[in-house]
Amino acid sequence: MNDTPPSYLSDLVGVFGYPVAENPTIVMQEAAFRAKGLNWRYLNIEVRPEQLADAVAGLRAFNMRGINLTIPHKIAIIPLLDALSPEAELMGAVNTVVVEHGKLVGNNTDGKGFVQSLREDAGMDPAGKRVVFLGAGGAARAMAVEMALAGASHITIANRTPERGLSLVELLNEKTPTQAEFEHWQGDYSVPDGADILANATSIGLFPDVEAIPAIDLNSISPELLVCDVIPNPPHTAFLQAAAAHGARTLDGLGMLVGQGAIAFRMWTGVDAPTDVMREALEEVFGG
Numbered sequence: 001m002n003d004t005p006p007s008y009l010s011d012l013v014g015v016f017g018y019p020v021a022e023n024p025t026i027v028m029q030e031a032a033f034r035a036k037g038l039n040w041r042y043l044n045i046e047v048r049p050e051q052l053a054d055a056v057a058g059l060r061a062f063n064m065r066g067i068n069l070t071i072p073h074k075i076a077i078i079p080l081l082d083a084l085s086p087e088a089e090l091m092g093a094v095n096t097v098v099v100e101h102g103k104l105v106g107n108n109t110d111g112k113g114f115v116q117s118l119r120e121d122a123g124m125d126p127a128g129k130r131v132v133f134l135g136a137g138g139a140a141r142a143m144a145v146e147m148a149l150a151g152a153s154h155i156t157i158a159n160r161t162p163e164r165g166l167s168l169v170e171l172l173n174e175k176t177p178t179q180a181e182f183e184h185w186q187g188d189y190s191v192p193d194g195a196d197i198l199a200n201a202t203s204i205g206l207f208p209d210v211e212a213i214p215a216i217d218l219n220s221i222s223p224e225l226l227v228c229d230v231i232p233n234p235p236h237t238a239f240l241q242a243a244a245a246h247g248a249r250t251l252d253g254l255g256m257l258v259g260q261g262a263i264a265f266r267m268w269t270g271v272d273a274p275t276d277v278m279r280e281a282l283e284e285v286f287g288g
C-alpha cells in the first residue's frame with residue numbers, strides 16, 4: 001500500500017486580460033502540461049483595469065505560480081510587482097510574472113520568443129544582423145530590445161507615428177549596444193539595401209482583416225531578406241505570401257507565440273517546454 005496521501009492540489013498559472021476569452025495561450029500551455037505529466041492548470045481570467053490590484057492580491061492569496069499579462073495590463077502591472085527582470089525594466093512592459101519565494105517578478109518573453117524562433121525555426125543568429133521593424137508598439141519594443149541585446153548591429157524602426165518610433169530608437173541607442181535609426185513610414189516603405197531581416201511588428205493583418213498588408217514597396221524585397229510577421233493567425237499571412245512571391249525566406253508569428261509561451265513554461269515549471277506539442281495544439285485551433 002502507498003503511504004503517501006493523494007494530492008488534488010494543482011499548480012495554478014494563467015492570464016489576466018480584458019478581453020481575454022479568445023486568448024489561445026491556454027491551449028498550448030495545457031497541452032504542454034499534459035505532455036510533461038505536470039499537474040498544472042492555466043486559466044483565462046477576465047480582469048477589468050480598475051481591478052488589477054485586487055486580482056494581484058488574489059494571485060498571491062491563491063498561491064499561484066505565475067501569470068501572463070495581456071491587453072490592457074502589461075504596463076499597469078509594474079507598480080504591483082516586487083521586482084523586474086532587466087529586460088522588462090528596459091522595455092517598461094511585463095507579459096509574464098513568476099512567483100519566486102513569494103515575490104512577484106516581472107519578465108517579458110515576447111521579444112525572447114521572437115529571437116528563439118529566429119534561431120530555431122529560421123536557423124538565423126541575430127548577431128551582426130541589420131534589422132528593419134515595421135511598427136513601434138509593445139511587440140516591436142520587446143522584439144527590438146531583445147534583438148539589440150542578442151547582438152543585432154543595426155535596427156531601423158519605421159513607424160507611422162513619429163513620437164512612438166523616436167522614443168524606441170532613443171531607448172535602443174541609449175540603453176543597448178546596437179545602432180538604431182528612425183524612418184517616418186508614409187506611403188509605400190522601401191526596404192533599405194543591405195537589410196538582413198524585415199519584421200512586421202504592427203497589427204496589420206490581424207484577424208478578421210487577414211487580407212491587409214503593410215504598405216511597402218514589394219520590389220524592395222530581395223531573396224537575401226528574411227521576412228517575419230508577428231501575426232500568428234493565420235500563420236501564412238498575406239504579407240508573408242507576398243514576400244515569398246518576391247523570393248524572400250519567411251518566418252511566421254506562430255513560432256514567436258510558441259517561443260514566448262515556451263520560455264514562460266520553463267520559467268514557471270523549471271521543465272523544458274515541448275515546443276512541437278505547443279505548436280501543434282495552436283495549429284489545431286488556428287486551422288493552420
Ligand code: NDP
Nearest residue numbers: 135136137138139140160161164202203206230253256257
Ligand atoms: P500596439 O497597439 O502596441 O502597436 C501597434 C503598432 O502597429 C503601432 O506601431 C502602430 O503604429 C502600428 N499600426 C497599426 N495599424 C497600422 C496601420 N494601418 N498603418 C501603419 N501602422 C499601423 O500593438 P502590439 O505591439 O502590442 O501588437 C502588435 C501585433 O503583434 C498585434 O497584432 C499582436 O497580436 C501581435 N503580437 C504577436 C505576438 C506573437 O507572439 N506572435 C506577441 C505580441 C503581439 P502607430 O504607432 O502609428 O499607431
